[in-house]
Amino acid sequence: MTIDKKNKKNGSATVVVNAPLNNRGRLGREIKRHTSVYLLLLIPLIYYIIFKYVPIWNAQIAFKDFQARRGVLGSAWIGLQNFSDFINSFYFWELLRNTVFYSVGKIIISLPLSILLAIAIYECTRPVLRKIVQTLAYLPHFLSWVIMYGILLSLLAPADGVLNDIIRLCGGTPIDFLSNVSAFPWVVLISDAWKEMGWSAIIFIAALMGIDVSLFEAAMVEGANSWQRIRYITLPAIRPVIVTVLLLKIGTILDAGFDQIYMLYSPPVYSVADIIDTWVYRQGLLQFEFGLATAVGLFKGVFGMILMLISNKLVSRMNEGSSIF
Amino acid sequence: MADNEMKLQAEAVPATDGKKKKKEKVHLKPNLHNKTVRPTTADRVFQIIVDVFMVFILLVIVVPVWSTITLSFRPNTYIGTYLEGMFLPPWDWSIDAYKALLGNDGFALAFFNSLKILVGGVACALFLTVPMAYVMSVKTLPGRKILSTIVIIPYVFNVGMIPSYLLVTSIGLQNHLAAVFLPGAISTYNLIIMRQFFDGIPGELKESARIDGCSEIQVLMKIILPLSKAIVMTIGLYYGVSFWNNFFNAMLYISDNYLYPLPILLRNILMASGMNEYVEVNAFGNAPVQAIKAASVFLSAIPMVIAYPFIQKYFTKGTLLGSVKG
Numbered sequence: 193m194t195i196d197k198k199n200k201k202n203g204s205a206t207v208v209v210n211a212p213l214n215n216r217g218r219l220g221r222e223i224k225r226h227t228s229v230y231l232l233l234l235i236p237l238i239y240y241i242i243f244k245y246v247p248i249w250n251a252q253i254a255f256k257d258f259q260a261r262r263g264v265l266g267s268a269w270i271g272l273q274n275f276s277d278f279i280n281s282f283y284f285w286e287l288l289r290n291t292v293f294y295s296v297g298k299i300i301i302s303l304p305l306s307i308l309l310a311i312a313i314y315e316c317t318r319p320v321l322r323k324i325v326q327t328l329a330y331l332p333h334f335l336s337w338v339i340m341y342g343i344l345l346s347l348l349a350p351a352d353g354v355l356n357d358i359i360r361l362c363g364g365t366p367i368d369f370l371s372n373v374s375a376f377p378w379v380v381l382i383s384d385a386w387k388e389m390g391w392s393a394i395i396f397i398a399a400l401m402g403i404d405v406s407l408f409e410a411a412m413v414e415g416a417n418s419w420q421r422i423r424y425i426t427l428p429a430i431r432p433v434i435v436t437v438l439l440l441k442i443g444t445i446l447d448a449g450f451d452q453i454y455m456l457y458s459p460p461v462y463s464v465a466d467i468i469d470t471w472v473y474r475q476g477l478l479q480f481e482f483g484l485a486t487a488v489g490l491f492k493g494v495f496g497m498i499l500m501l502i503s504n505k506l507v508s509r510m511n512e513g514s515s516i517f
Numbered sequence: 518m519a520d521n522e523m524k525l526q527a528e529a530v531p532a533t534d535g536k537k538k539k540k541e542k543v544h545l546k547p548n549l550h551n552k553t554v555r556p557t558t559a560d561r562v563f564q565i566i567v568d569v570f571m572v573f574i575l576l577v578i579v580v581p582v583w584s585t586i587t588l589s590f591r592p593n594t595y596i597g598t599y600l601e602g603m604f605l606p607p608w609d610w611s612i613d614a615y616k617a618l619l620g621n622d623g624f625a626l627a628f629f630n631s632l633k634i635l636v637g638g639v640a641c642a643l644f645l646t647v648p649m650a651y652v653m654s655v656k657t658l659p660g661r662k663i664l665s666t667i668v669i670i671p672y673v674f675n676v677g678m679i680p681s682y683l684l685v686t687s688i689g690l691q692n693h694l695a696a697v698f699l700p701g702a703i704s705t706y707n708l709i710i711m712r713q714f715f716d717g718i719p720g721e722l723k724e725s726a727r728i729d730g731c732s733e734i735q736v737l738m739k740i741i742l743p744l745s746k747a748i749v750m751t752i753g754l755y756y757g758v759s760f761w762n763n764f765f766n767a768m769l770y771i772s773d774n775y776l777y778p779l780p781i782l783l784r785n786i787l788m789a790s791g792m793n794e795y796v797e798v799n800a801f802g803n804a805p806v807q808a809i810k811a812a813s814v815f816l817s818a819i820p821m822v823i824a825y826p827f828i829q830k831y832f833t834k835g836t837l838l839g840s841v842k843g
Contacts, residue, residue, distance in 0.1 A: 219659060222657070222659045223659050226655070226657070226658050226659065226733075228732050228733035228734065229652055229655050229658055229733045230652075231733070231734075232648040232651065232652050232733055232734060232737065233648065233649065233652045233664075235644075235645065235648070236645045236646075236648055236649035236652075236703065237649075237667075239645050239702065239703060240649075240667060240668070240671075240703065242684070242688075243681075243684070243699065243700055243702070243703075244671035244703075245671065246680075246684045247671075247676055247680035247681045247683075247684050248670075248671065248674070248676055248680070249680075250676075250679075250680035250681075250683045250684060251676040251677075251680045253679075253680070253683075264683065308570065309574060312567050312570045312571050312574070313571075315563075315564075315567045316567055316568065316571055317564060317567075318568065318571075321568070321571050321572070321575075322571070324575065325571050325574055325575050325578075327826070327829065328575065328578045328579070329574065329578060330829060330832075331578075331822070331825055332578070334758055334762075334821050334825060335762075335818055335821060336761075336762035336763075336764060336780055337764075338762075338764055338780045338783050338784050338787070338817070339783070339814055339817055339818050341784075341787060342585065342783065342787050342810060342811065342813070342814030342817075343581050343582065343584075343585045343814060344581075345787065345810065345811075346581070346584045346585045346588045346599065346807075346811055347581050347584060349599070349807075352598065352599050353599055354580075354584045354599045354600050354603065356599075357598040357599050357600035357601075358600060360598075361600070386577065386578070386581070390578075417557050417559035417560050417563070418559060418560045418563035418564070419559055419563055422563075450765070451764070451765065454765075455784070469677075469678070472677055472678060472679065473678060476678070476679040476682070477678075477679070477682060477769065482679055482683070485677075485679050486676075486677065486679040486680060488677075489676060489677020489678060489679055489680070490676055490677065492675075492677060493674055493675045493676050493677055494674075496674075496675060497673050497674045497675075500673050501673065
């Protein structure tokens with residue numbers, strides 16, 4: 193059954209070559225003809241099975257009372273116990289709230305900034321300034337969050353960072369940014385914007401480069417000033433890209449940035465800093481609650497999948513057929 | 518005036534020549550600010566705001582970096598605020614912090630561990646990604662749909678870190694540098710970008726090579742790869758940066774001090790509240806702790822900063838390949 197179905201699909205491309213043969217024979221011949229291709233696939237496929245599919249198999253411990261000495265298969269099934277433990281716990285809403293807060297907050301801060309930056313780079317008439325800003329703005333993207341943390345330390349160090357020096361100069365009281373519950377979320381959002389703003393602007397710059405210049409020329413002749421050209425030409429032209437970027441972000445809304453939070457947070461700010469991933473890490477790998485942590489990871493995985501499929505569907509509907517997969 | 522006209526003519530060519538020409542000079546904005554039409558006050562205000570914004574962004578990027586750099590050069594005798602430290606004249610700088618770090622084996626060791634991870638990781642990742650992407654782009658391959666599904670399922674359905682952790686520990690990769698890069702040796706995203714590129718290579722090229730008696734591996738090595746230098750380079754760099762910066766896998770799987778890569782060492786240095794807590798580095802000489810932290814940040818960032826101008830071009834290309842098609 194399945195072979196026939198497959199055959200019809202794949203056969204269509206080579207119909208001309210193999211027309212007289214019957215279906216089954218043709219598939220056999222096709223497979224034989226591609227033996228060397230399959231051989232190329234051998235090692236990557238083994239890799240895929242080990243490193244991508246065995247973890248999916250291991251995820252069954254979400255439904256088990258996992259004991260390291262008994263292994264994945266040997267541990268006893270406990271049904272949905274881990275899931276109900278998680279959903280009924282007090283941290284469930286806290287984790288969900290923080291996760292969504294950080295991913296949405298990052299979009300709200302970074303997206304307008306990167307659009308503004310893209311437009312500014314596009315409109316800037318000083319080539320040197322433009323080149324310098326463009327180069328420097330992309331750079332932080334390549335630095336790891338460990339390095340970012342080091343840079344932030346010199347800015348935000350509790351007693352004597354640069355920012356606190358400025359606050360003191362202005363007569364305020366210094367804040368310990370990294371362990372203050374009300375300051376911490378801002379540190380996360382702004383440091384992320386600082387790091388990724390330039391990089392996210394690239395796609396908008398590319399979209400701007402695609403605008404037909406004659407539109408601008410026509411508008412100028414008609415007497416439109418720079419502001420009107422931005423309002424009526426630039427923004428409408430990059431609107432589809434903005435919408436696409438937004439839709440793609442929907443798919444990763446449960447990924448709030450493990451590396452960043454993990455580097456920046458500390459016990460005093462857990463209540464506002466903990467996201468699903470950092471919690472899974474602590475619960476699973478520091479406290480050895482493997483089953484519970486896996487259940488939470490799986491919970492995130494399932495919802496992440498649904499969001500991703502939705503976002504992919506919307507993107508492909510918008511861009512007529514072009515989708516991520 | 519004449520200058521402006523010259524520019525206008527020069528710009529007119531790419532403008533009329535459609536997309537292709539414009540794409541080549543992605544970083545050049547078509548110059549609309551030649552005075553074909555007299556700029557109004559609104560236009561001038563606009564240009565000033567654009568310039569101000571650009572300078573603002575420049576400062577926002579440079580100031581934090583500058584504060585870290587100056588901090589790393591701070592002498593032990595320094596008594597002043599961080600803010601004042603940013604304006605410390607270079608002749609008062611001290612390189613004690615760098616001496617302390619570079620004079621210590623720990624830093625060099627971590628650097629070489631990171632280098633091993635980088636080279637081994639990129640080689641391994643390309644060795645796995647290139648053939649797979651190529652096979653996925655063979656349009657006549659029976660089972661191609663199944664293969665795509667196999668690739669997509671783990672990408673969409675991410676089961677989280679614990680199941681992978683169990684896998685890596687169960688195959689005994691702990692305290693092997695390979696544990697840092699092997700779990701990420703095929704990134705689905707990179708795989709898809711590469712496949713898209715291979716898809717664009719005309720099938721006739723491969724067909725003719727096959728007719729001439731090339732095996733599939735020869736087709737890949739002799740026909741496809743020479744045509745794909747740019748994409749292989751781009752993807753290799755993507756992998757390189759991700760392995761170089763990776764601290765999560767190293768943190769999970771590497772507990773042997775002698776195998777620590779740079780990010781882990783850096784993290785340990787930064788997290789230590791006093792340097793005596795950080796036992797592996799014992800010869801700190803007379804540099805202040807803050808300066809040593811900042812210097813280690815700076816030293817860890819340097820390889821990336823040096824490599825960056827060379828790789829920027831490829832990266833921008835890669836991002837665009839992955840996002841906007843056509």
